Amino acid sequence: MKRTTITQVAKEAGVTIGTVSHVINGTAPISAETTERVRRAIKALNYIPNATAKSLRSKKNYTIGLMLPNLNNSFHSKVASAFIDKAYIEGYSVQIHGYEYSLERERRELERLERNNIGTVIIFNGYGDEREIKNFLQKGIPVILADRSSTIAQVPHIKFDNHKIMLDIVSALQKKGYQRIGFFSEPIQLTNLKERFQGYQEALKKCGLSFNPKDVFVRDDLCLDNLKNGYRYMRDILSINEKKTLPDAWIASSDLLAIGMMRAMHECGYQIPADFGVVGFDNTEISGYVNPRLTTVEQNQILLGEKLMEMVKQINCDKKSVENISLEQSLVIRESC
Amino acid sequence: MKRTTITQVAKEAGVTIGTVSHVINGTAPISAETTERVRRAIKALNYIPNATAKSLRSKKNYTIGLMLPNLNNSFHSKVASAFIDKAYIEGYSVQIHGYEYSLERERRELERLERNNIGTVIIFNGYGDEREIKNFLQKGIPVILADRSSTIAQVPHIKFDNHKIMLDIVSALQKKGYQRIGFFSEPIQLTNLKERFQGYQEALKKCGLSFNPKDVFVRDDLCLDNLKNGYRYMRDILSINEKKTLPDAWIASSDLLAIGMMRAMHECGYQIPADFGVVGFDNTEISGYVNPRLTTVEQNQILLGEKLMEMVKQINCDKKSVENISLEQSLVIRESC
DNA sequence: TTGAAAGCGGTACCAG
């Protein structure tokens, strides 16, 4: 009924538990003969070591806590998928916690991670959690920030280069003849969006376009249900405003938002890219399969997942010299602008 | 540097560790005064109990292992997201393991779950793992099967009703005037697909249509990268065959497959729904935003996630009377047929 | 090369 324990194996093999432990972990030279007997006992009893006990005693821990908003958009789910895949190869397990864009909930979940005795913590986006992060560091639990830059020393981050890409987008749009470029985005709280917003303003300036606060379209609900809320917001915008008072090109903060927008435009009788140009973000797979095919920013989610795993491995060895990583993004030009 | 332990709290409060444990868990009546002192000590030292140690001793365990192919399609990621959300509320944590549609890897991951001392195991799809499942049961670890029916007694499952829905689809298609209905699917190995395939054949019969093996389009690569591979396969099909030799309506085994197919048809100059009717599966959010909007089967992923959590709670109490659950699916008719 | 024993951080039982 119960799991077999190291004690049972030891009894079966006629040795002490210490010896069993040594043959399993190779932590002491054990005679071939004894090793063989222990191996046989392990097989016979179908013994699988209890990682809980092991981690309690050894203080080592191969589970990673992954904090992210949720798995509802393909950006996060792709990264998570790639990360889990790598983690498997490296022998780590990953616990996923979703904070649903709520600061309070993020804090609670972080506490649960600590409770669960997690070995390494990865936080995607998030904000206002400096105290919790410092708490982890104090207790010797390494933290990595993802898709976000960090203000805390000792906490490495990995993110995309948001300045350069905004310039690429704006100048590409300008080259195509668009004159006014709108910024359509979920609330600009997370550092990656802040950077994009900054980059957007800088890019306008560099391209000789003027920044107009009226071209910034942000609504709170845009971070949840991207598709639906992007659609609704754009319908609202189009029903209230005349076309000529609006930007003629739009940079959306995600592909789903962009796709929702495009449907609203389509339903209101506008043509894309003739009436409005649209640029998405993420290059989710679907973006190449909608009509018109969406121009978007390629963010290599798989690469992000992989690099993240590399950082975890590094930070679990050195504990020190882990470099921040900035990943390139590139514009994938298709039909929507 | 280190985490504070119950011993430190006890010392700070001037009591023994047993007493601290009791005030935390309410396992014995402790005077208001002492309780207060302990509480203060906990606060002062920022003490968070170590769930690892707790679980080792108490044999209780609030982490759930979720085995699924991966998080790359929105069906699994939505369910996972909803499930994680519920788990949070109920105080559970969830470890996610992806087996990437590989039997060997599934087995390895299941072993890792056992090693990690998981409390409850949920397996999505999967096959050929009876031995491993029985092993869990033997060790007293409850297993729940999701999106799959089970042949093992004591192992409850939750899945969608695949027979009724296939009849709904086929008769709806027939009513619209389609004559030959194709079945476009990833390999028919998983029980949910088996049931759909069976349901498809039964439905044809009931509707007076004949089943033709040539109308079944299955390719191994279709379970990965649905969008791309659905697209490619359909391009291949259309380039090799004349339209009149093909079905005039298609039931795809997922929305992404359907969307990929539609793009291929579009590029080959065919109109949907005039030349071909297409029905998807999953009602992923995106399916209502593509052109033409996809007719599909609504599978309530959030409901599935929630019900799954309910099953976990039940199975952790009774250990016995957990009922199988069969969820309704419904056809969402939009523009693609 | 192996055995013996001390914990890791908790829980749970028994005394008092």
Add this chain to the structure above:
DNA sequence: CTGGTACCGCTTTCAA
């Protein structure tokens, strides 16, 4: 009500 203590399953000295 509270203290004392054995013990969960394993790792890790220390001796022999």
